[in-house]
Amino acid sequence: MQWKLSQEQDAYRKTLRKWLSVVAPSAEVRRWFAAGDASAFESRFVADGWAGAGLSEDLGGQGGGLVELALTAEELARAAAPSAAWLATVLAAPALADRGRVAASALAGEGAALLVPAETVPDRASPLTVDADGAVSGAAPLVLAGDTAAWFVVPAGVGADGASGIRELRLVESGARGVGRTRRRLLDRSRSVADVTLDRAASVRLEADPAEVLRLASARAAVLVAADSLGATTRMLDMAVEYSKQRRQFGVPIGSFQAVKHAAATIEVGIEAARSAVYLAAASVAAGDPRAPLHAAAVKAQVTAEGARAADSALTMHGAIGYTWEHDLHLFFKRARLDEKLFGSPAVWNERIAEGLALV
Secondary structure, three states: OOOOOOHHHHHHHHHHHHHHHHHOOHHHHHHHHHHOOOHHHHHHHHHOOOOOOOOOHHHOOOOOOHHHHHHHHHHHHHOOOOOHHHHHHHHHHHHHOOOHHHHHHHHHHHOEEEOOOOOOOOOOOEEEEEOOOOEEEEEEEEEEOOOOOOEEEEEEEEOOOOOOOEEEEEEEEOOOOOEEEEEEOOOOOOOOEEEEEEEEEEOEEEOOOHHHHHHHHHHHHHHHHHHHHHHHHHHHHHHHHHHHHHOEEOOEEHHHOHHHHHHHHHHHHHHHHHHHHHHHHHHHHHHOOOOHHHHHHHHHHHHHHHHHHHHHHHHHHHHHHHHOOOOOHHHHHHHHHHHHHOOOOHHHHHHHHHHHOOOO
């Protein structure tokens, strides 16, 4: 099956790609990464109206849905553009439906991040709990955009150890007393994460249903990270093919060698299969299809694993130059490698598929 975008969606993709080619050329991307500060791009992204695409008008967005968000993720990855703040805010936004001012400020560039429950990422985590006074405590490691977000959406349990399970969603300002965050350096400079600690931090209760917010965030994260991997893989193939036409061995371009052709063809087959699967999964999640969790898990597991394999193949096709800092390939290689692990490895998502299909 081949997924077909609507004329409006295709026009959106082309317009965003053109905008990124002007605003985020390789030299600028490298400058942002070297400085460790993506705020210039993020501010421009918001100011030019891209941050609201794919989000409902109730949240201050411009309309559209998860397919449009997946298109955004794919194009950001094709440019190796910073995307942590955008993705984190997109995942947290549904929880802010009853907080108009906060939702508006988050979409206007302040950013929001959803803390992952401790049982999901046990390393360096402690249960997120809320006491009778509404103070939140606990720790969440590797929070996407945790270093820059102005707001944290906290899925909290009740009691000293959170033993009663997640009962509420709490909103915490990142600058509040008792909030600590330590940025963790990633090899992939296009995303940022931080360990977040909460020590009796003041919070307010959000009206959104915690289980529904976490379920939706999980599915959306799976689809959008898969779309990111698709974009990075597409760009790596373009670079590898172009280089294979320039590099010569034995007096001929290496692109004429059968092994190089086979490697490129294998990546292309993976890209075409991934593209239809990612956008089918996006439409499925947006429509609330009962099979949507399986669709989302499938693309996260398969597309990101294929992206990591394609990264290795593209590196091999480039030879020694592909290992150098001066060549842009490493920007996409690292991005694809992080996509494979972000929000869970393929093994984790394959387990979800097995559970959903009652195979084990």
